[in-house]
Amino acid sequence: MPVVSESSPSPDARTRLARAAVEAFSTRGFHGTTTRDISTAAGMSPAALYVHHRSKEELLFELAHVGHLRVLEMVRASVATSDDPVEQLGTLVEDFVRDHALVHTGARVINYELAALSAEHLAEVVAIRHDIDEVVRDVIDRGVGAGVFVTPDPHMTALAVLSLGIDVARWFRDEGRWSPDEVAVHYRLLALRMVGAVG
Template identity: 90%
Template sequence: MLTMPVVSESSPSPDARTRLARAAVEAFATRGFHGTTTRDISTAAGMSPAALYVHHRSKEELLFELSRVGHLRVLEMVRESVAGSDDPVEQLGILVEDFVRDHAVVHTGARVINYELAALSEEHLAEIVAIRHEIDLVVRDVIDRGVAAGVFHTPDAHMTALAVLSLGIDVARWFRDEGRWTPDQVAVHYRLLALRMAGSVA
């Protein structure tokens, strides 16, 4: 679900792991996981081809680490998004704005960790799926409480939660920095869409 600002943030002297992570994100986004070689990554990071194996046992392990860190960061973000209010309408609105804005700002990395899941090993994929489930539960809980309070009207909170998250994730696929809308504009619009999907009466 989202990816890591640690990969996209600039720093005066990034360490080797950070340089490899940035290079991997760009390479995977451009060529796809299977079209990217370890040499592509290490060369883009300004290192020798053997350097990647000092930090990661394989290209797949590097993708897993990117995905694990990214998904854990998003899980923490959505939990923080709902922590400041007890109102399900406000909680869902803030959560969606934060989630969508994040996927727009770090769209390249978010695209990689959400659309290259099939390249992960069975064990690694299971770990990422478990984190994604925790993210889903945060959204579903907000919608469930909204239904119970009579402020949301949706026949299936689980399906609505999945639909809301899917919309947010898809922002990473189409958003471009030079495009028509800013991350904030997209986030505000998606907040409105999500509340309508949940059947908000507010």
């Protein structure tokens, strides 16, 4: 989910604020982070955040909204690579998990700080999350219909698959035992076992 590119040269003020917010929210939590913390980490004056965002909550919403839309695009693209539900689910899970490992700090913020959003902003993000869930559920439903998946509750299985992938952002560390690719390949195998993939 890179909500902001980590490699763009000389980032603009909004990008610097976004990067600083991700780091601050990930270490202190939304409620433990002040607007001054974010602005200072971005190398800007304490009031700089308000030039670009009405509030700290609006900045979190922008991060979550952009990040979730990007993930929705990614899972749709993963499914579009094949007509076979087994391959679709495998590719989707591999891409989803690799992404959550590669950008674990940002993914952790946009998945675990949602309670700080206003009701209106939360509803917008939840709607995108529902769309992501629907993509996964549709693949599983089609696999069950084609006789290549065996699971009594495709909806619950879709939620379980996504929950496992999201949680990678919580525990993954760059200096850890496994690479993003290793985790992604292993989770692909786990997901296909969860749906009882046949063949």
